[in-house]
Amino acid sequence: MNTVLGSLQGGGSRKPRLPRPAALGMWPVLAVLLVIFVWPTVVIISRSVTDPPGAGLSNFHRVLTDPTVLRFGWNTVRTALIVTAATAVIGYGYAYAIYRAGPALRVLLLFCALLPFWTSLLVRSFAWTVILRDTGIVNWLLLRVDVVDHPVGLLRTPFAVTLGMTQILLPFVILPCYTAMMRFDRDLHLAARSLGARPSAAFWLVFFPVTRVGLVAGSILVLVLSLGYYITPVLLGGPGDQPIAVLIASQVTTQLDWGLAGSMAAVVTAVVLALLALGWRLVARAFLGEEVR
Amino acid sequence: MTLGSTSPAGIHLQGVRKSYRGQPVLHGLDLTVAAGEFVSMLGPSGSGKTTTLKVIAGFEQADAGTVTLDGRDMDGIPPERRNIGVVFQNYSLFPHMSVAANVGFPLRMRKVGKQQRQEQIRRALSLVELGGYEDRMPRELSGGQQQRVAIARALVFEPQVLLMDEPLGALDRRLRAVMQLEIKELHERLGLTVVYVTHDQEEALAMSDRIVVFNAGRIEQVGTPREIFRNPATVFVADFMGDSLSLSGNVTANQVQLAGGAGEFALHGMVVPEGAARFLWRSDAVRVAEPAVLDQNGPTLRLPATVITSAYGGDALRLRVRLASGDVGIVTVRDSGQAPPAGSAISVLLDLSTAVALPDGADRYEVAS
Ligand SMILES: Nc1ncnc2c1ncn2[C@@H]1O[C@H](COP(=O)(O)OP(=O)(O)OP(=O)(O)O)[C@@H](O)[C@H]1O
Ligand SMILES: [Mg+2]
Numbered sequence: 001m002n003t004v005l006g007s008l009q010g011g012g013s014r015k016p017r018l019p020r021p022a023a024l025g026m027w028p029v030l031a032v033l034l035v036i037f038v039w040p041t042v043v044i045i046s047r048s049v050t051d052p053p054g055a056g057l058s059n060f061h062r063v064l065t066d067p068t069v070l071r072f073g074w075n076t077v078r079t080a081l082i083v084t085a086a087t088a089v090i091g092y093g094y095a096y097a098i099y100r101a102g103p104a105l106r107v108l109l110l111f112c113a114l115l116p117f118w119t120s121l122l123v124r125s126f127a128w129t130v131i132l133r134d135t136g137i138v139n140w141l142l143l144r145v146d147v148v149d150h151p152v153g154l155l156r157t158p159f160a161v162t163l164g165m166t167q168i169l170l171p172f173v174i175l176p177c178y179t180a181m182m183r184f185d186r187d188l189h190l191a192a193r194s195l196g197a198r199p200s201a202a203f204w205l206v207f208f209p210v211t212r213v214g215l216v217a218g219s220i221l222v223l224v225l226s227l228g229y230y231i232t233p234v235l236l237g238g239p240g241d242q243p244i245a246v247l248i249a250s251q252v253t254t255q256l257d258w259g260l261a262g263s264m265a266a267v268v269t270a271v272v273l274a275l276l277a278l279g280w281r282l283v284a285r286a287f288l289g290e291e292v293r
Numbered sequence: 294m295t296l297g298s299t300s301p302a303g304i305h306l307q308g309v310r311k312s313y314r315g316q317p318v319l320h321g322l323d324l325t326v327a328a329g330e331f332v333s334m335l336g337p338s339g340s341g342k343t344t345t346l347k348v349i350a351g352f353e354q355a356d357a358g359t360v361t362l363d364g365r366d367m368d369g370i371p372p373e374r375r376n377i378g379v380v381f382q383n384y385s386l387f388p389h390m391s392v393a394a395n396v397g398f399p400l401r402m403r404k405v406g407k408q409q410r411q412e413q414i415r416r417a418l419s420l421v422e423l424g425g426y427e428d429r430m431p432r433e434l435s436g437g438q439q440q441r442v443a444i445a446r447a448l449v450f451e452p453q454v455l456l457m458d459e460p461l462g463a464l465d466r467r468l469r470a471v472m473q474l475e476i477k478e479l480h481e482r483l484g485l486t487v488v489y490v491t492h493d494q495e496e497a498l499a500m501s502d503r504i505v506v507f508n509a510g511r512i513e514q515v516g517t518p519r520e521i522f523r524n525p526a527t528v529f530v531a532d533f534m535g536d537s538l539s540l541s542g543n544v545t546a547n548q549v550q551l552a553g554g555a556g557e558f559a560l561h562g563m564v565v566p567e568g569a570a571r572f573l574w575r576s577d578a579v580r581v582a583e584p585a586v587l588d589q590n591g592p593t594l595r596l597p598a599t600v601i602t603s604a605y606g607g608d609a610l611r612l613r614v615r616l617a618s619g620d621v622g623i624v625t626v627r628d629s630g631q632a633p634p635a636g637s638a639i640s641v642l643l644d645l646s647t648a649v650a651l652p653d654g655a656d657r658y659e660v661a662s
Contacts, residue, residue: 185383185385187381187383187385188385188387190350190352190372190379190381190385191379191381191385191387192387192398193351193352193371193372193373194350194351194352194372194373194375194377194378194379194447195373195378195398195399195402195446195447195450196373196398196399196402196403196450197373197398197402198371198373201402205398206387209389210387210388210389
């Protein structure tokens with residue numbers, strides 16, 4: 001207990017350090033994760049080379065050449081990149097608005113930003129179907145103001161998928177950006193001004209570069225998360241807009257092709273792990289305040 | 294162009310007021326700083342020193358009053374167009390830029406060409422003896438080195454005025470002493486106007502042409518270090534400027550009646566307005582002796598006192614004493630190898646010729662004890 005308190009209090013000072021797992025008595029938690037998460041992953045991925053027996057690398061050959069797999073793969077990457085770009089721009093801007101807002105507005109804006117965390121993913125995705133469907137509020141409005149005379153097909157489009165995922169993933173960019181901004185030393189801005197920088201120059205040459213860590217960290221997380229997205233595209237997208245996660249699921253549930261599913265999962269996992277390896281320092285610094293060496 | 298070739302500018306504040314959320318912080322400040330002068334602002338925490346600096350730099354707008362720089366009214370002129378160098382307590386170096394990029398920043402803002410920029414960066418860094426550190430990042434420098442980079446950055450664009458807000462506050466005592474001399478030397482060499490905020494009395498005394506003492510948003514006294522130290526205008530300044538012993542009394546004609554019936558003495562030619570007054574001695578002007586009878590007739594006042602605490606300070610001992618009148622003060626005596634125990638009775642010998650007589654205002658600077 002002493003060590004926990006000690007490490008937490010130490011965390012308040014200059015260089016916060018995470019308590020080691022042992023200090024928190026976290027080994028049981030890690031063991032549960034190992035059984036319900038890591039082990040199944042290993043089993044699935046190992047099937048990529050053992051199913052059918054003696055498959056070797058043939059499943060991977062299919063993953064990299066089969067047009068269907070490539071189409072689903074491209075859907076995934078394209079959507080992930082667009083969502084990452086959209087959340088980056090909107091998230092950084094929204095965080096800046098919170099940063100500049102007065103105390104009352106700041107609470108409201110933060111509350112709205114965190115709202116998605118308090119509702120389930122399924123509910124949020126389903127809410128978008130209600131908004132976007134032909135009899136939904138958007139089409140109702142468009143019809144009312146006579147912009148269109150027939151409902152516009154918004155649901156089951158790549159647009160709906162991108163919109164839904166962007167909204168749902170936004171907090172992952174807003175929070176680290178806002179944290180980075182709160183840590184920004186305002187004297188740096190004043191220094192830049194006194195040295196001759198106009199407000200816009202002070203923003204782009206000092207504020208943005210210093211707070212960019214939050215943006216990069218948040219974007220890496222969004223990219224990683226959106227590569228594996230499943231529910232939102234299923235609910236909001238059309239048959240042509242489905243990501244690789246959907247194909248993996250259908251290989252398992254309808255084709256019973258565990259080998260192909262396993263090798264697709266292996267590729268996605270490898271990409272995600274590579275991204276995390278590249279960005280882990282930044283993510284840890286932005287979310288945990290930890291200086292990772 | 295060489296560094297510092299611009300002529301320095303004078304600063305003039307008139308009736309400057311500033312409130313934060315209805316709380317007045319500056320109550321109508323009047324202050325003139327001559328071109329080329331080194332002026333320190335000294336005062337307790339929260340007395341408005343930083344706020345004054347911010348108003349001069351243009352970071353904050355005064356609610357009322359005028360700020361002129363080199364005769365020009367600064368109203369509505371943003372900080373980037375004031376040509377004032379500012380050095381902050383925590384250096385405020387841009388963490389994502391190398392030393393050279395930091396020092397070059399103001400030149401970049403002024404669209405100075407690359408070649409000339411490099412030449413000026415080199416010269417500014419050699420001025421603060423940091424030649425060869427161009428490619429280091431701020432986090433790879435010691436506190437003192439960071440402070441020098443900050444100074445080089447604030448000087449490289451040849452401002453007419455340099456504002457420094459407790460620039461040495463984060464450094465250890467020894468390094469602070471070194472940097473004090475270096476800043477002083479820079480000032481003399483470049484001849485620019487410097488406004489220097491500190492709450493270290495000794496630093497202000499050592500560095501300044503003139504000292505401005507702040508108290509709760511007002512200027513208590515402006516004067517040379519010697520004037521401020523030897524002839525404080527108010528009890529507040531006297532208390533703030535260092536250890537002292539003072540007595541309350543009532544002046545009538547040529548006589549002083551000490552408070553609490555502690556005695557009375559003749560003024561011996563001192564000119565003091567009648568009424569309540571305080572007589573103050575710097576702690577090194579007080580002598581201490583074994584207890585003896587009260588003697589009010591000579592030019593030396595001899596009063597019984599009780600030692601409250603003593604502190605060892607190298608060759609001197611600081612004694613906190615209480616007089617019979619209830620006044621508490623600090624006297625310093627040469628260390629004789631033995632500190633008088635708390636509670637012991639002594640006599641303090643007060644020479645009237647070294648006394649400073651002050652009107653007895655209620656406002657005193659209390660050192661927490
Ligand atoms: N941005 C602000 N908002 C509200 N009050 C402020 C603000 N800045 C300063 N103050 C208040 O103004 C008063 C003067 O502050 P200032 O920073 O000028 O003091 P200072 O003399 O520099 O003190 P220190 O020696 O501690 O730096 C303080 O009471 C402070 O609380
Ligand atoms: Mg201050």
